[in-house]
Amino acid sequence: MSALDSRPGEPAHYSQVWCFRTPRARLALWGGWVALVALFVWCWQVMNANTLWVFVADAPDQAVDIGSRMFPPDPTYLPELLLPLWDTLNIATLGTLGGIILAIPVAFLAAGNTTPSTLLVRPVALFIIVSSRSINSLIWALLLVALIGPGLLAGIVAIALRSIGFVGKLLYEAIEETDGRQVEAVTATGAGRAQVIHYGIVPQVLPAFWGIAMFRWDINIRESTILGLVGAGGIGMKLQSSIDTLAWSQVATILIVILATVVVSEALSARVRRALI
Template identity: 50%
Template sequence: MTHRRLERFTPMERFSRWLVLLIVVAAIVVSTRHVQIIPEFLADAPSQMLDLLNRLWPPDLSYYQQGVHEALMETLHIASLGTILALILALPVALCSARNITSNPILLVFAKLVLVSSRSVNSLVWALLFVAVFGPGTLAGVLAIAFRSVGFVGKLLGEALEEVHMGSVEALKATGAPATSVLLKGYWPQVKPALWSIALFRWDINVRESAVLGLVGAGGIGIALNNALNTFYWDKVSTVLLSIFAVVIAAELVVTQIRKRII
């Protein structure tokens, strides 16, 4: 009587698993060598971190009204205006990127290129570009947030348009309805919840991203943070960081409540 030996993986699968593990280990080793980690700095890091925490505490709460509140409101305005502008710019791009709406291949490729270009450039890089063009201030921050958000909003909205049920759309086309009616009556009711969700989610992200734009001169709370860091007022730095943290938590709560009521 012969006994069959059951194995979880075939020899080829075991070889593939070991090969993947070897590649991952090799990538970690090569990356670590190029990062140039200095062991002395690692050994000294805990004491340096403890010293930094001691300098950050207690925070100078009186600094909030003097130099934080106005900059914090400016950050919220940058995030809100940037999100609204991104929605306006992303809508036509999303329509052009949806294959069930746009049949022109050149227009499809151009729309995809716009979406990829927007997402591939970080918001700080956009801010640097617009600061160079328009000078320091909130305008550069609003444009940086908007151009960074176009790719995110346009991609998700375009995918939502491609996933709609075509029954009502085909029925409207069969009756000879114009293109605007097809969009408003066939597509819009199906993608409206997705659009609200995308807009709220992106605004939540933009509140976080706009908090650091001031580090490159694009307005907002980042300017107050940069000034406190440059002058080594660590108690003021702590106040700015706590304010950013509080606003991020508040934005998360607001978005959650709005989603429950609207979507």
């Protein structure tokens, strides 16, 4: 508060001075910063407990040494990568397709405006989505290799299980954001529940669905390249084999092929999404 000029004998007038934050808000902000710094210091101490800084200091020299062994890449190794690369593309594509097929009903059961029960069915569907998203595809592959053995099937199922949560979450959010007036118009014609979903909701979410599907396929291309590290097939198995034998020129060739594949899939996915949405 600040006093304004006033005549003698008249009461002083005051005007309120605007502040960006109240004193309590400023105190809370500073308290948050102090807590964040304390958390950082604690995490740093935990990280340093088992860190050997001798190896960290030597890391740049080791990186230069491995990089020099990678150059030049071995172009004669390319023919051996064609079949594993094809397997990787099949893992990503079939896994994405399987994940989408499983995610569609889960998404409709999780959406608040299409679920048959908000007390029982919806929580179960949301739990499936959260469970799928919580476990990385590499962990899924590791578990499946132990269950059904190494090979492409483990990689395909791992990609599918991982895709359920991603596709299901984005799709059920798109379903919940649909225009209710179109649904009411279809309902007013006497349509049943399945007809309302088919004619009132599906046309609204179809563009978003294709965009989500292509986006997930692009992500799965990247993830499927490393599933071979745990025996789930694809080009990752060649990468692991070359690393184990210290064939660094072959490793460089594999990394270039993986990079080129990811770049092409990214460009293709972006182009298809622009055409569909």
